[in-house]
Amino acid sequence: MRQLTGLDASFLYLETANSPMHIGGFTIYDPSTAPGGKVRFKQIVEHMHRRARRVPAMTSRLKTVPFSLDHPYWVADGDFDPEFHVRHIALPKPGDWRQLCILISRIHARPLDRSRPLWEAYVIEGLDDVAGFPKGCFALYTKMHHAAIDGASGVEINSVLHDLSADFATNVDTEAEPFVEQSPKKTDMLWQAQKNTLKLPFRFVGLTKDAAPSLYQAAKGIISGKLKRVSGIPRTRFNRNVSPHRVVDALRVSFEDIRSIKAAYAPVTINDVALTIVGGALRQYLLAKNELPESSLAALAPINIRTADKQGAAGNEVSQMTVQLRTDIADPRERLLAVNESTRNAKELTNAIGAKTMTDYLQFTPSTLTASAARLSSSLSLANRISPFYNCVVTNVPGPRIPLYFCGAKMLVSFPTGPAIDSVGLFQAISSYCDEFTITFTACREMLPDPEMYAQCLRDSLATLLDAARQEAKQTPKLNKSGAPRKAKSAASKRIHKGAQNDSQQGLTEQQ
Structure with missing residues (x-):
């Protein structure tokens, strides 16, 4: 069990009906490099199920403190329902770039279900007329709540889901026992919230004391015109x-x-x-x-x-x-x-x-x-x-400099999305x-x-x-x-x- 930091929790607090606070991206793959030249949806579901177990952010649920007296907690849920989180859809003909962007836009606009691990993935087929890509490609759009990851940790999660070569073998994914944490009692969370509240003034004074010299120098630099x-x-x-x-x-x-x-x-x-x-x-x-x-x-x-x-x-x-x-x-x-x-x-x-x-x-x-x-x-x-x-907002998320593969399909390009x-x-x-x-x-x-x-x-x-x-x-x-x-x-x-x-x-x- 891990309590969210103030920064993590702020993305939950700032979320409104019109402003879902998740980040994500869509990636296009060429299945011709996979064994047999095809990647089936069933393979993708099984692959995501195995790999996601290595990522705590993809197997943890949100547990809120009663009356919102403190920041929420992540509680390891162990396993998850792969058929809920990994979904399948196809573009209508002709399957061009504009149609793909419209579909991604609509999916991106929907908020995540807070009662489940805060992520979803969509396998999108029918990309037969997207300029610059071979016919038969498919896309994978994923989104995860910003309270769980930032851009850098998203890149790290992406590396867990991918391989460095097309000839991957499923037996390398060890089937570890899912880690399940007992959900904390409400009384325990309320007691911990009270203790955290009592500690806050001392932590605030300590942080202010440590930050005072740099804040003073910054203010001095602004007044003098150097900053x-x-x-x-x-x-x-x-x-x-x-x-x-x-x-x-x-x-x-x-x-x-x-x-x-x-x-x-x-x-x-x-x-x-x-x-x-x-x-x-x-x-x-x-x-x-x-x-x-x-x-x-x-x-x-x-x-x-x-x-x-x-x-x-x-x-x-x-x-x-x-x-x-x-x-x-x-x-x-x-x-x-x-x-x-x-x-x-x-x-x-x-x-x-x-x-x-x-x-x-x-x-x-x-x-x-x-x-x-x-x-x-x-x-x-x-x-x-x-x-x-x-x-x-303009954010810089450097990606890998070497080719990656997903279920044997080569990644061709990746496009990050944000709130x-x-x-x-x-x-x-x-x-x-x-x-x-x-x-x-x-x-x-x-x-x-x-x-x-x-x-x-x-x-x-x-x-x-x-x-x-x-x-x-x-x-x-x-x-x-x-x-x-x-x-x-x-x-x-x-x-x-x-x-x-x-x-x-x-x-x-x-x-x-």
Whole structure:
């Protein structure tokens, strides 16, 4: 039995009827690599049943404390009903990309059943007309509550469900006895809640004492101007109450194109490139709607703070920073350089405060008050009245660099999905797999009624940035045969080189 942390529990408290708080993704597989060239649904159910037993988050149920006096508990349920959790569906003909995205959007919009382990998986067949994939492929869409996992732990769970080769053997999956925990008594949970309540003031004082020096230095840096806090965030169509309906779509591109942009403007990062693509797409989309604000949009960027001893553990180990997307800059090169500066400023501020400090304070979140406040905010449409803290979410979830196999079927590509919530109706996930790079977006359907248009904006933004990088590369001479040093760097690179030398190694996990 394990009690949820304040951060884990917050995703339960913030969930409303229109804002399910689960994350997930859909993956496309080629069954031709499997033994016999086919993968049957029965095989997938048996495979998920065996592998999921290794993952506590997939076999545990939620147990709430009476009167919500404390954070809930995860209780090992031992086994689970695989036919409830693993479902089968097929696209109608012709089975194209748009149909797949619509189906994923509808499934993603449905909340999970809290009386069971908080995850579901859908096997989707009929992908016979999805461009770029061989006929006969199938997709697997999975979703799991954010209270159970974050992006990093989701990648680790994904590795348990997959193999490194197609010639897997079922006998390697040892049939261990399911671990079942006795459900805690209500009186025991109430007694533990009272003890935790008595300890809270002392823990709060201790945390504040430890955090005081860094908070003081951060405040001092902000006042002096050495540290910059993002402010004046404009309101957009994505910053109001969300509907219960969702849309999903994605940009899929060669990783080599992203690396070429990074190389042209070194020392920018892969993450800077992705944020710049998103900023350009949002600029183009809002311009087309005559809704582009004069000031820059900002994104919440989660930071992975999972330490080595927490690797393989479920739950959330994330903090966050706010990054300007520089939608106020039309030129793609100048926007990239400005985004790089913004991410460096955000990292410096986060490091000054302490990334873990911000999440530690969530442990003191009152459960009943938070859940009631979330429902009240939704019913009163407060998101439509208060100034936003950020306009969207952009998260970086690096995937494996080697091919993976599921029941012998080769994984071709993976697209992460996330929650769209009140005041933040657009969620964008950056990911990679082997030599492919993806940006997947999940949004409220009323805020983004034309996902194909926004997907095209992403493609256009990438194309303009790639063209600018190629022009930059042509203007930068290479080393001669004698090994003479390269001529002076371009003005674009000079502007960011000095600040980037002092970048902290902590912060957002980035692909190099």
